[in-house]
Amino acid sequence: MKLTRRILMGAAAGSLLFSGTAAMAQTELTFWSWRQEDRTFYQDIIKKFQAKEPGITVKFETYAPENYQTILSTALAAGRGPDVIQVRAYGNLETIATPGYLLALDKQNVPELANFPEAALAAETLRADGKVYAVPFAMQAQLVVYNKKIFKDNGVNPPKTWDELMTLAQTLKSKNVTPFANGTATAWQNETIVGGLLSSMLGKDFESDIVSGKANFTDPRFVNALAKLKDVSQYFSPNFTGVDYPSSQQLFVAGRAAMFAGGSYEVANFKNQNPTLDLGVFPAPVLKAGDQALIATYYDGGYAVNAKGDKKDAALKFVRFLATPEYGTAFTNTLKNLSPIKGIKIEDPITQDVAKLAENSMSYLMLVRFRYQEPSGSVLLQSNVQKMLAGQQTPEQAAAEINKGIATYYKPFQK
Amino acid sequence: MHVPHRQPQSMKRRLWVAFLVVPPIVFMSLFVVYPILSAFAYAFYDWQGLARGEFVGLKNFREVLFGATMAPVVWNAFLHNVYALVALMIVQNGGGFLLAWLLYKEPFGFRFHRVAVFVPVVLSTIIVGFLWKLFLNPNFGIVNQALYSLGLDALAKPWLGDSATALGALILANAWHFVGFPTLVYLAGMQRIPSEIIEAARLDGTTEWQLLKNIVWPLVAPSTTILFTLLFIGAFNWFEIPYVMVGLDGSPFGSTDVLGLVFYRTAFGNQSASIQNFGLGSALATLLFLFIVVFASMLTLWLRRREIQF
Numbered sequence: 001m002k003l004t005r006r007i008l009m010g011a012a013a014g015s016l017l018f019s020g021t022a023a024m025a026q027t028e029l030t031f032w033s034w035r036q037e038d039r040t041f042y043q044d045i046i047k048k049f050q051a052k053e054p055g056i057t058v059k060f061e062t063y064a065p066e067n068y069q070t071i072l073s074t075a076l077a078a079g080r081g082p083d084v085i086q087v088r089a090y091g092n093l094e095t096i097a098t099p100g101y102l103l104a105l106d107k108q109n110v111p112e113l114a115n116f117p118e119a120a121l122a123a124e125t126l127r128a129d130g131k132v133y134a135v136p137f138a139m140q141a142q143l144v145v146y147n148k149k150i151f152k153d154n155g156v157n158p159p160k161t162w163d164e165l166m167t168l169a170q171t172l173k174s175k176n177v178t179p180f181a182n183g184t185a186t187a188w189q190n191e192t193i194v195g196g197l198l199s200s201m202l203g204k205d206f207e208s209d210i211v212s213g214k215a216n217f218t219d220p221r222f223v224n225a226l227a228k229l230k231d232v233s234q235y236f237s238p239n240f241t242g243v244d245y246p247s248s249q250q251l252f253v254a255g256r257a258a259m260f261a262g263g264s265y266e267v268a269n270f271k272n273q274n275p276t277l278d279l280g281v282f283p284a285p286v287l288k289a290g291d292q293a294l295i296a297t298y299y300d301g302g303y304a305v306n307a308k309g310d311k312k313d314a315a316l317k318f319v320r321f322l323a324t325p326e327y328g329t330a331f332t333n334t335l336k337n338l339s340p341i342k343g344i345k346i347e348d349p350i351t352q353d354v355a356k357l358a359e360n361s362m363s364y365l366m367l368v369r370f371r372y373q374e375p376s377g378s379v380l381l382q383s384n385v386q387k388m389l390a391g392q393q394t395p396e397q398a399a400a401e402i403n404k405g406i407a408t409y410y411k412p413f414q415k
Numbered sequence: 416m417h418v419p420h421r422q423p424q425s426m427k428r429r430l431w432v433a434f435l436v437v438p439p440i441v442f443m444s445l446f447v448v449y450p451i452l453s454a455f456a457y458a459f460y461d462w463q464g465l466a467r468g469e470f471v472g473l474k475n476f477r478e479v480l481f482g483a484t485m486a487p488v489v490w491n492a493f494l495h496n497v498y499a500l501v502a503l504m505i506v507q508n509g510g511g512f513l514l515a516w517l518l519y520k521e522p523f524g525f526r527f528h529r530v531a532v533f534v535p536v537v538l539s540t541i542i543v544g545f546l547w548k549l550f551l552n553p554n555f556g557i558v559n560q561a562l563y564s565l566g567l568d569a570l571a572k573p574w575l576g577d578s579a580t581a582l583g584a585l586i587l588a589n590a591w592h593f594v595g596f597p598t599l600v601y602l603a604g605m606q607r608i609p610s611e612i613i614e615a616a617r618l619d620g621t622t623e624w625q626l627l628k629n630i631v632w633p634l635v636a637p638s639t640t641i642l643f644t645l646l647f648i649g650a651f652n653w654f655e656i657p658y659v660m661v662g663l664d665g666s667p668f669g670s671t672d673v674l675g676l677v678f679y680r681t682a683f684g685n686q687s688a689s690i691q692n693f694g695l696g697s698a699l700a701t702l703l704f705l706f707i708v709v710f711a712s713m714l715t716l717w718l719r720r721r722e723i724q725f
Contacts, residue, residue: 070683073691077466091690099466185576187664188687239553241667242573247552371690375484378688383668390667392578408484 027314029058030082034068041334048330049321056314058084069095076101081306083315087134088301089123091371096304097126097133103305104131109316112323119363120340123299127372134302135323138337141264141354142195142296142364148278150177150258158282160293162201162228165285169235172258179235181257183243189262190385191378195296195364196261197232198225200284204294207362211369213412217403218396226388226395233389241390253277264354268336281353283360295357298364299340373409380405451704457697467693475698485681485695492665492672499586499673500650507590508642511597512635516627518598519605529602533595540592544659547588551575551660575661578670585671589656597642604638605631640718644711651707654679664688674703 033042039062046058061082063071069092075081076096087093087102096102107113113121116136124134146158154175159165169179184190202225209215237243237251252260253273260266270277283293303322305315321327328341336348338355346352363369370377384398393401407413458475461468478485514532518525535543550557553573562571574584608631616630654675657665663685665672680689682696 066686069686069691088686092684092686095684095691098463183576185573185666186662187666187668191687237554239573239576242551242553242576244548244575247554371688374689374692376689379664379685382688383664386666387578387668390576390578392668405484 027056027311029056029084029311029314029318031058031060031084031086031318032068032072032082033060033062033086034065035086036062036064038335041331044334045322045327045330049318052321053314053317056317058318072096076306076308079308081308083306083309083311084318085304085306086137086301087124087304089134089136089299090367091376093124093133093301094126094128094372098128101307102133103307103312103316104129104133105135105305105319106132110135110320110323112320115323115325115328115341115343117340117342119297120299123368124302124304134304135319136299136302136340137322137331138300138335139340139358140298140300140337140364141358141361142192142199142262143264143281143283143354143357144196145252145260145262145264145266145270146280146282147252147255147258148280150255151280154258158280159285161289162285162287166232169232173235178237178251178257179259180232180237181248181252181260182236182262183240183245183248184233184236184386184389185240185242185247186245187382187386188378189245189248190382190389191366192262194229194381194385196263197284198229199294199296199362200286200291201225201228202294202362202365203292204362207365210365211412213415216413217406218399223395223399226385226398229385230388230395241386249273265337267350267354271336279350281350281357283357292360295354295361296364297358297361298367300337370406370410375405375408377402377406454697455701457693458701460694462692462694471694475694476702478695479698479702488669488672488677489674489699491669492674492677495582495665495671495673496651496653498582499589499653500647502583502586503590503646503650504643506586507594508597508639508646510590510594511642512601512632514594514598515601515605516631518602529599532598535592536595538592540655541659543588543592544656547584547591548575548660551584551588576667578667581661581667581671585656585660588660589653592656597638600638600642601635604635608634636718636722640715640722643718644715647711647714648707651703674699678703 031042031046035042039060042060046060050057069088072081072085073096076099081101085096085102087096103109105113113132113135120136120139121132124136125132144158150172151157154172154177156168156171159168172179182189182193184193202221206215206219206221209219210217215221233240237248237257243251248257248260249266249270251257253270255274255277260270264281267279267281270279283295286293303319305312305319309315323341325341325343328339328344329346331337331339332344332351333347336351338346338351338358346355366377366381380402384393384401387393388395388398403413457467459470459472461471461474479489480486518529518532522528551559551574553559553571553576556574558574559571562568572580574580612630612634613626616626621629652675653673657671657673657676658679661667661671663676663680665676678696678699681692681699684691
């Protein structure tokens with residue numbers, strides 16, 4: 001009896017030693033993300049990466065998006081945290097990068113950064129030191145998604161000008177089709193609606209004037225665009241002030257509304273819920289024919305390396321892989337989200353359209369430029385547009401409130 | 416004198432007491448006292464995102480109470496908490512009192528109703544919030560559908576999207592959720608009243624109203640004290656129902672904003688609009704904690720003194 005036990009224990013100890021040596025050859029990276037819905041894709045990618053780097057395994061772990069920042073923050077503050085981190089961009093990135101939790105990336109440690117356009121890298125750059133802290137993964141755009149079948153059935157085409165949009169919406173409404181599925185009960189939807197519908201009327205010059213301080217948000221271009229938005233809101237979903245984000249999505253997915261002003265990320269989501277939908281996209285209508293039609297773009301986030309991790313070399317190898325056109329192509333075609341990496345091959349026709357539209361774009365202004373301090377431009381825009389569309393303030397008042405809030409910290413407005 | 420003889424037994428007793436008392440004290444210190452104290456300490460520092468910066472004294476507290484950006488938001492939310500407290504006192508606790516009186520009189524099926532009225536309390540707040548959000552949906556929600564079918568189209572509203580009705584809607588949803596609790600507490604209070612008092616009053620020919628006002632209400636005062644104190648704490652910590660039903664922003668445009676939401680957005684950031692600031696968040700949480708502790712203790716002392724002993 002005793003002997004058998006001793007043999008068994010010996011065998012166990014032996015196998016322990018054996019597996020120990022095997023583990024030494026393997027470096028295991030942990031990779032955190034908030035994209036539970038993309039798990040299959042990431043696991044495929046990890047397999048492809050391992051084919052190239054057999055010595056490295058990657059463990060993909062996800063947390064709910066609404067808690068992700070908090071969980072990640074807590075882990076990093078406690079000196080733990082994953083080796084590779086999916087991070088967000090702009091102001092949200094600064095929260096994590098400022099305390100030095102992320103490894104600075106440059107052309108030496110990640111030569112693949114050359115594959116990215118400047119604006120994409122800017123989204124993952126800390127303003128304080130001008131260094132890049134993550135490899136960008138997706139470009140998003142605010143535009144108008146439309147239901148091709150409803151347009152065809154009612155004999156209408158995507159509008160070019162604002163007047164055409166108003167006529168089209170009236171035509172649809174008279175035929176008992178809800179023109180826009182949008183509602184304003186969920187605060188952040190107000191910002192996406194502004195990006196999707198007003199960008200062309202605001203224009204690139206408005207953005208550069210805001211940045212230089214030549215204009216502020218009481219500028220007639222901004223006030224007039226808000227007035228137009230108030231005007232078109234009569235064609236939003238019935239009782240739109242009480243319609244939240246999920247309800248407006250459902251309305252569009254069910255084919256009961258013709259258009260949805262919002263993010264390019266909606267397209268894949270809509271198609272997943274109702275594969276029979278035939279969708280198209282168009283940019284914000286222009287004020288008068290001949291003006292440049294724009295969409296509002298921004299970058300979602302990136303892949304970063306934990307500066308305090310002890311497997312930085314392996315982590316950098318993985319992040320470099322996530323910066324190759326090969327990865328960008330897989331990302332774009334599987335997730336139907338546009339990778340910012342140059343030289344990718346896009347299969348999906350709508351994503352191709354978005355990529356083409358992105359050649360004429362302005363920033364998704366409040367996120368890109370004014371989400372660094374409180375009150376953030378996004379908070380101000382969301383609540384004041386919501387209030388204006390509910391009929392509780394005029395476009396002039398909304399613009400003045402937004403301007404007043406940003407002027408408390410934005411130097412160019414204080415002159 | 417049998418003291419020496421008793422010594423081992425009292426030693427055993429002391430060990431037993433220690434065994435009962437020490438684990439909860441350790442647990443409380445670790446998970447309640449320590450976090451409160453550390454939040455209190457956080458509030459005195461400047462925060463760069465997650466990294467603790469320099470000691471800034473009372474700057475965060477000043478910003479929360481008087482700062483140009485933060486103070487209007489905080490006071491707006493505070494007023495909504497006060498409003499919720501008053502409204503819930505009337506609707507939730509008042510409703511509970513009336514329901515308890517009905518149950519006390521043991522009408523037909525009172526055993527069933529006694530359980531039924533408590534069922535929503537047991538449900539998860541998240542479920543109740545989503546349920547009411549569906550009920551209040553302006554286009555397919557049961558509330559507006561019912562109004563339409565009754566021909567009361569003019570009364571149908573986008574309840575949660577209208578700044579005039581949104582907070583009221585949250586309060587009613589909360590009252591529906593929790594009314595069973597004051598009902599049970601009042602019912603227990605009523606059943607404690609000696610039956611001869613009520614019988615004597617009935618023999619003297621009191622009306623139902625007089626009975627309630629002059630006899631039952633004063634005699635259930637201890638229940639009112641505890642319910643009011645709990646409601647006070649609950650109303651100023653109010654978070655779940657607003658979070659589920661209107662989101663972190665207190666949508667529409669701050670008309671349902673309460674201190675719990677302000678705290679969460681400030682400390683942890685609102686993914687779609689704002690940034691994290693642990694210092695301001697901790698300062699707000701500390702102020703809220705002190706406010707609740709001080710007022711709840713004062714209230715309890717004051718209300719206790721007004722109770723009738725019998």
